[in-house]
Amino acid sequence: MxxxxxxxxxNEGGFFYKYRLYASNGQALIISEAYKDRKACLGGIDTLKKNIDNLKLDYEKDKKGAWCFRLITQQGRPLAQSANYKTQKDAERAAGSFQKFALTDKIVDEDQTNSDDHYDVQVMEDSISPSSNGKFLILNEDKDYYYQLKANNGQVLCTSQAYLSEKSARDAMENFRKNVYEGSFYIFIDKRKQAFFKLYSKQLRLVMTGETYKTKDMAISAAKSVLKFARDAKVVE
Structure with a gap:
């Protein structure tokens, strides 16, 4: 067969649209970047299918050690990301199988009444006075490099994915610093009732997912702290 x-x-929280690609057994293989409306999301599916033979596969490890793969066009545009896997080899195997499902013409809309997806609230960005008392740390663990932003009281506000070199981590850190003030924050509550922020660029590219918190207010407070400290935070080793 x-x-x-x-x-x-x-639709994610009324703010933007995404798609998932499912295998015939119901397994979710990839989830897309965000799009401003359904038409743009359909265009994203078309772009994925047209570029299927020339996509770059970028393997990433998160701060908890889980691996995923990202699908990127030859022009450097990110299209989608896989689920998380325990090892890089598991992610590589999954990357090898998604292509046989990607050329399907079957496209449906999710029944929102039965959805247990995240819902989100956009963070207000007013009345945030910048402070120079925060700090960025460049971390090196098992040959992987990360950047981390801390508040003046030592609270960890966010930690990046893993990078293969210190330069890559520093470049990503500066891109994050820029997008803090050019992009938009959203607060997510997942089906386990945990709250966290996501930072998206002006082009709706996901830049950073913050730490998890017990309440929405705590996640909002963390996002506001990022706005407060990121601009002038000193970089320490």
């Missing part, structure tokens, strides 16, 4: 997948388009 031929492999038949499907794309499912869904």
């Amino acid at each position: 031929a492999a038949i997948g499907k794309y499912v388009i869904f």
Whole structure:
């Protein structure tokens, strides 16, 4: 029997649209970047399918050691990201199988009444006075490099994904610093009732996912702290 997948388009919190690609057994293989409306999301699916043979696979490890792969066009545009896997080899195996489902013509809209996706609230960005008392740390663990932003009281506000070199981590840190003030923050509550912020660029590219908190107010407070400290935070080793 031929492999038949499907794309499912869904609205995330009323702010933007994404799609997931599912295998014929119901497994979610990839989730897309954000799009401003459903039409743009359909265009994203079309772009993925047209570029399927020339996509760059970028393997990433998060701060908890989980691996995923990202799909990037030859022009450097990120399109989608996989689920998390325990090892890089697991992510590589998954990357090798998603292509057989990606060319499906089946596209459906998610039934929001039965959805347990995240919902989100945009953070207000007013009345944030900058402070120079925060700090960025460049961390090196098992040949992986990370950057981390801390508040003046030592609270960890966010930690990056892993990078292969210190330069890559520093470049990503400066890109993050820029997007803090050019992009937008959203607060997410997941189905386990945990809250966290996500920072998106002006182009709706995901830049950073923050730490998890017990309440929405705590996540909002953390996002506001990022706005307060990121601009003038000193970089320490």
